[in-house]
Amino acid sequence: MRFKEKYDLIVVGSGPGGFPAAIIAARAGLDVLVVERNPFFGGLMSSGLPALAIIDRSGRKVIKGFTEEFMNRLRSIGGATQDYRAPIQNSLTYMNMSWVRLMVNEMFLETGVDAMIYAELKDVKVIDDKVCGVSVFCRGREYSFSAKVVIDATGDADVASKAGAATVKGEHLQPASLTFDVENIDIDKFAKYAQSHPETIKLPSSFPGIVQDPFEFGRHKTFATMCFFDLIEKARAAGDFTLPRNMIDFTHQKDTDRAYFNVTRAINLDSTNVEEFIEGEQTCEHQIFEIMRFLRKYCPGFENCTLGSVMPYLGIRESRRIVGKKTITKDVLKELPVPDDTIAMAGYNVDIHGQDSEKMSMLPVRHAIGIPFGCIIPEKIENLIMSGRTISVDQTIFGMTRIMSTCMAISEAAGVTAVLACKNNISPSALNVAEVRLYLEKQGAVIR
């Protein structure tokens, strides 16, 4: 059989919370299996989204280590841009979705990670509160694997939930969205319109202190904007815009006539409910028709725009989170601490898409906070490490930690934790955090 029955580490999910851990662990000599339900690797990172807040609001680069290596490899083949400072998102790094997907596979091949696509987690083997393996359903066949350690990078905390670990969900979950590319945009015309109509980019009071400069927009500039607040109101009054959204959010990449749109919205959707997930996908696909009509009819510069690619699957912002040994709560926003047991930094703002309304809010955060080790370790279940967006934070802090660069930094820490747990033959929860931190710093990760 191509796959083994026993692994040191199984990583479920190959998104930004999954693939860095797998590669780091394989480089350190662990036998690693990645289980991924999609027919490609990279999760939402292979969907064209830009990486945000690699640089925090104070101007400090807070995500380095493996993430920097990955971005530099992408850059070397024209698959990623430099990190651009941005008034709303702190910084933006554009990635080519196809290169991301191919690069993750390339690095799995290089490092000897066994990677299984089309493979959905079926169950988790737990003995005496210790995770010891998973079963997987792959194209009609069931596989069973044992492992010393499992990393849950599913985004939905599927492993933790099946293992019986305590998880939580916010009362109102952030909406799901299907993003898409729009081509043939006259960016100069849009820029001129924004310069002469500042109301179109005036952020509401839910973005306190964040101001967009229309002179930053233009054909040769890379930028992200939230705009057309005024035109949506006009279109809504005319019955031409019915979506639960009060602005258009797009990111434009330098020297192209293309932009990436984050506008569709499926509200009141719980991705752990299969039927709601399917309905959400269909709802968002349907909304793209209306958005394209709106852009062509109302928006200067978009009169002749055409639809490019659509995200490969519905993007879920929020679902389950683990209850960890430690939890970051919104109290940290007063002091913005970087505690002594920090294993990754979160340098974004508190970005919450209106949970049951059309609005969103962005609370700027002065500088990065530290994520303590205990946030990736479940309260009770052993041999399980959480990574990506499922770590132990409250719903407000989740608005900060959910972005891909932070998920990659967390994944690096999860990988190092797995390496040290396997090498010392102990459960991740029993590790000395100082040892984890030393290893991370040797890899160039920022943890202070």
Ligand SMILES: Cc1cc2nc3c(=O)[nH]c(=O)nc-3n(C[C@H](O)[C@H](O)[C@H](O)COP(=O)(O)OP(=O)(O)OC[C@H]3O[C@@H](n4cnc5c(N)ncnc54)[C@H](O)[C@@H]3O)c2cc1C
């Ligand atoms: C619409 C939208 C726009 C966003 N925009 C941005 C942005 O511009 N910039 C940014 O940095 N962040 C953005 N985010 C947030 C960010 O993309 C996610 O929070 C981040 O990708 C989470 O990483 P992850 O690895 O935890 O999960 P994911 O990227 O979702 O990866 C999880 C992986 O696990 C796999 N998986 C899940 N369950 C199973 C299972 N049971 N069995 C097998 N495999 C499984 C999935 O197929 C997937 O590949 C956005 C999110 C959404 C939804």
